[in-house]
Amino acid sequence: MKxxxxxxxxxxxxxxxxxxACRVLxxxxxxxxxxxxxxxxxxxxxxxxxxxxxxxxxxxAIYNEDMNRKIQMVLRKNRLDPxxxxx
Numbered sequence: 765m766k767x768x769x770x771x772x773x774x775x776x777x778x779x780x781x782x783x784x785a786c787r788v789l790x791x792x793x794x795x796x797x798x799x800x801x802x803x804x805x806x807x808x809x810x811x812x813x814x815x816x817x818x819x820x821x822x823x824x825a826i827y828n829e830d831m832n833r834k835i836q837m838v839l840r841k842n843r844l845d846p847x848x849x850x851x
Contacts, residue, residue, distance in 0.1 A: 773792060777785040793799055809817075 773789065775785045775789045775792070
């Protein structure tokens with residue numbers, strides 16, 4: 765079942781299937797990083813660990829953006845040279 769972006773976290777229980785509704789809710793909370801935020805705020809995080817985590821997240825975002833850009837370039841159609849750099 766496809767869900768649109770939620771304004772509120774609501775999951776419909778269909779045919780009394782509570783387990784499936786729980787799985788859907790957990791998937792939604794995981795995508796929105798609610799669980800990660802909860803785990804981070806459950807205990808005190810030292811400032812150097814906060815800096816380390818934030819720097820790691822920034823580096824990961826830059827890497828993912830760069831890799832996505834490269835993948836999109838390779839997947840582009842109608843290029844003159846379909847395999848650039850390979851002769």
